[in-house]
Amino acid sequence: MLSMDETSQSSPQVPRDNGTSVDMLIVGGGINGAGIARDAVGRGASVLLVEQDDFASHTSSASTKLIHGGLRYLEYYEFRLVREALIERERLLRIAPHIIWPMRFILPYTPQARPAWMLRLGLFLYDHLAGRQMTLPKSKSINFTTNPVGVPLNGACAKGFSYSDGWVQDSRLVVLNAMDAAARGADVRTRTRMLGAKRVNGMWEAVIENTRDGTREIVRARIMVNAGGPWVSEILRERACIQTDKQVRLVKGSHIVVPRMFEGDQAYILQNPDKRIVFAIPYEQKFTLIGTTDVPWTQAPGKVEISAEEIRYLCESVSRYFRKPVTPDDVVWSYAGVRPLYDDASKNASAVTRDYVLDIDAANGQAPLLSIFGGKITTYRRLAEHAIEKLQPFLPVLSASGWTADRVLPGGDLGEGGFEGALARFAQATPFLDANQHWRLVRNYGSRAMEIVGDAKSAADMGESFGGGLTAREIDYLMTHERAETAEDILWRRSRMGLHVTDEDAARLDTYVQKKRAAR
Structure with a gap:
């Protein structure tokens, strides 16, 4: 932590004290940080959000780009998470209809993976957990020998199922939340790092650095929100010097993009012999997106890349089902990201919960620090609401009424039709x-x-x-x-x-x- 007593302005390494003071300092410009900033400023709080790179530079732009309940999470009995995600799916389709839209998913049935009764039960639950809010078509059985969606498949599966979920332009979802927060009065800064923070006289004093020119500034906040994603533990322990028993588990997810594999707007969800699933999704009109992998990650969570082994795994996964095999030579682009999952001690990376944990450190009346462990893009808005609810006792200025469930994001007011x-x-x-x-x-x-x-x-x-x-x-x-x-x-x-x-x-x-x- 830098000394807060330095006053010289001759070096950009010395933090300036411009008297900046806010209700809430949010560290991290991914989907959770942007969502909390938007919610908080809309309830009357003064907000400063800092992001060390660009918005959605890391995890939030490296997703499979789905707004979904998580069909496979039912296998791990995460009914609350699935229900919440399905309800949020409907809300997000309403508030961002330009960047989020419905998509039909085709699930070929192979008895070597999961029995048919399990798939039918899972899809039945999936259709009904959203309750009366559900507007998308329900699941149904499909005969691939007569239905056009079976044409791209290699004939190994004669039947399957279809169900509905949503597609999102993930990085734009982050940007629109951040820009709406800024339009409502939040101070939103990219290429700005929080170097360190300490509690002083009932508030947080933090040093932030503009990574463009190295200038540093002291800012004060009544509350600090640690939305650092893969860096959440580092921010907590090394920059804020706080110890906790909560742990984040890093899992790398990688995707490949190949020339378009099939006609139509439908996507495919494919079961592998190892019980993992892989999606094949229409992407950017001319391509197919294939992913994802789940690989434990123990290195720094910065720039990550797909491995040759992951590429082979994804190619083999889709080649098992489609008439035209996919090879590593077909890959025109790939991307990878590190998902900061809450560590629930699961041995299998695929089984680690996608639920989130909100942890507040405010012992002995000290300035609170809220850290976010886990989460998924579909539930970001509800996560933000939960975060505000936890912080309201510490910041009376926050309105008790949630408002983001029905307010469209910028550009979402599409009008008639x-x-x-x-x-x-x-x-x-x-x-x-x-x-x-x-x-x-x-x-x-x-x-x-x-x-x-x-x-x-x-x-x-x-x-x-x-x-x-x-x-x-x-x-x-x-x-x-x-x-x-x-x-x-x-x-x-x-x-x-x-x-x-x-x-x-x-x-x-x-x-x-x-x-x-x-x-x-």
Whole structure:
């Protein structure tokens, strides 16, 4: 921990004291930190959120991108978690209909994995745990010899089941929560690290560092929230110097992307002989996303990559079911992330609970520190509500009323006809854009797509093109309104265009972004 007594301003290594004081300091700009920031500021708290990299740089952008109850969690009797997740699935479909949409999943039946009665019982429970809120079609049996969804399969399974869940553009979900929090008054800072914190006179004093230029600042907060994801234990023990018996268990999950394997909007959930499941999901229109793995991780939780063994495992998993085998040579992109699961002492990484634990350290009336262990993207909003409920006794300014269950996220007010209606209106208003641009802009930005187009009357008015329909106007919007600072931010976390542009396009984009930043 740095000395709080240093006063010299001659070195960027010396923290400045600008008198910054807030109700809540949130460390971590993943989905949980962004969700808590949005909820808290909407209830009247002053909030500062710091993220050491970009929003959703790590775990929150490395998911399988599903909004789901977790069908396989029923096997571990996690009924409360599944019910909560299914209820949240319905809410998220309502408040973010531009970036979250329904998807049908096909489950081939193979007796070597799980018996048919178990699958039927699990799907029955899955259909009913959400209660009356459920709006998606229920599960049903399928004959692959007569149903078109059986065409891509190799014939090893004659029958199976289908059920419904949701798909999410995960990193955009994080960004939209953070931007809504900022619009409501939160101080949201990326590329800002919390170096250390200590309790002083009933408050937290923390040193934060701007990683762009190394400048450091002292900030004070009545409450600190540790939403560090894979770094939650490090923040707790090394930066806040607090000991706890709660443990986080790191599990690496990896995915591969291959050229599109099948026609249709359906996804496939495939059972492996080891009882794990792997998804094959339509991705970015031209590709198929395959994942995930569950590998115990004991190294630093920073940048992680898929292993050759994981690639082989995923290829073999889908090749077991599909007519056309997938090989490592087919992989056009891969990504991996470390999931910070609450350590419930399970021997099998796949069996570790996906539930969350909220732990408050506030002994002897000291300034509270809330640490978040575990969690999943589907339940982030409810996790945030639970976090606020735990913190209300320490911060009376917080309104008792939850508000996020029905307030749409930015761009989610699509109007009459939902997504299809918004898409039709946008296409009519912008005939100079192609069909792919229409779909992508409304899918990413919803009702705010017209803010990107602005007063443009032609394709030329959209500015320089960077490939795949990505234009200067969209880049400018992302830098101005969504805190994008690098080409990577734009290609892989804001627009998801990384798979659609060439290396030359990406290089031109990088130059453009750097010039824009330098001009500010």
